[in-house]
Amino acid sequence: xxxxxxxxxxIEQALRARIDELEPHEPLPSDAQLCAEFGxxxxxxxxxxxxxxxxxxxYRVPGRGTFVAEDPAPRTASHxxxxxxxxxxxxxxxxxxxxxxxxxxxxxxxxxxxxxxEVAVVRRVRLADGEPVAVESAAFPADRVASLLVGxxxxxxxxxxLVAAEIVPTAGRGTLSAEPAGAxxxxxxxxxxxxxxxxxxxxxxxxHGEPLEWTESRYVGERYGLDVVFDVESAP
Numbered sequence: 001x002x003x004x005x006x007x008x009x010x011i012e013q014a015l016r017a018r019i020d021e022l023e024p025h026e027p028l029p030s031d032a033q034l035c036a037e038f039g040x041x042x043x044x045x046x047x048x049x050x051x052x053x054x055x056x057x058x059y060r061v062p063g064r065g066t067f068v069a070e071d072p073a074p075r076t077a078s079h080x081x082x083x084x085x086x087x088x089x090x091x092x093x094x095x096x097x098x099x100x101x102x103x104x105x106x107x108x109x110x111x112x113x114x115x116x117x118e119v120a121v122v123r124r125v126r127l128a129d130g131e132p133v134a135v136e137s138a139a140f141p142a143d144r145v146a147s148l149l150v151g152x153x154x155x156x157x158x159x160x161x162l163v164a165a166e167i168v169p170t171a172g173r174g175t176l177s178a179e180p181a182g183a184x185x186x187x188x189x190x191x192x193x194x195x196x197x198x199x200x201x202x203x204x205x206x207x208h209g210e211p212l213e214w215t216e217s218r219y220v221g222e223r224y225g226l227d228v229v230f231d232v233e234s235a236p
Contacts, residue, residue: 006207007040009168011048014038019057024070028058083126083136083217084157092128096154099123099135099188103142110139113203113214118142120149122158125188126217132189133223138215167206169213174202179218189220196221 011034018028029037034045049066052058060066087094100123110119119139126134138158140146148161159169179199186193197218204213 006168006170007038008044008048008051009163009170011038011040011045012051015048015052016057019052019068022068024068026068028066028068030065082157082159083134084160087128087133090128093130095127095130096124097127098153099125100137101149101153103146106139110214114139114141114211116141116143120146122149122153124153128223131223132191132220134217134219135185135188136215136217138213140213141211144212162212167212169204170207172202172204172213174200176200178221181218185218189218191220198224 015028022028028049031042031045031049034040034048035042038045049058049060053060053066057069058066059069083096084094100121103118103120106114106117106119111117118141120142121137121139123135123137125132126136144167145162145165148158148165162169177199179197181189181191181193181195181197183193185191185197186195198221200215200217200219202213202215202217203211204215206212
């Protein structure tokens, strides 16, 4: 991985590898130790650890440190993991079934979101332990990622392929809504038409702040969950 990759991302990935070898409630290095080991600022070290906290892999105890979480938690609404990584974290075996993979002219919505005239699209049914969990449609600027879509996407993470190609999904924004399953949803997800779906639409940016991915994920409601972390605002 080249030097342009954000330093917090390198630390996060290194800690993820260590967490796989640790037992629940075992401690991780302190922020000061991470600073010394990786040669980064305390803010960078904290950012890396906070991403793990948001992902449910670790928890902090004020005055004591950071520890490996006991059980994988649902994804928090403020943090996006690749589906592959998220299911592995939950102890499930991820896989995908390709429904569509093509390069084509962008729709009006894709052109507005990504700022390009042509997109590379991959549409997959995402499965956990062989059970359909979601239908995911992702569009990317064609000239940047089309070559990546010829790879093995049934079991590999597309986000991991992007990072390997020095394109790092870094931040984004999205919306959540509840919608009934249509006929196509029902067929692909093996559910009855009209069943409630959790629909997430998100725009993800790369490490340079450029639009990278416009995605719609349609989750079977009872097969997927999100944790929501929020502040309570008092009335004036």
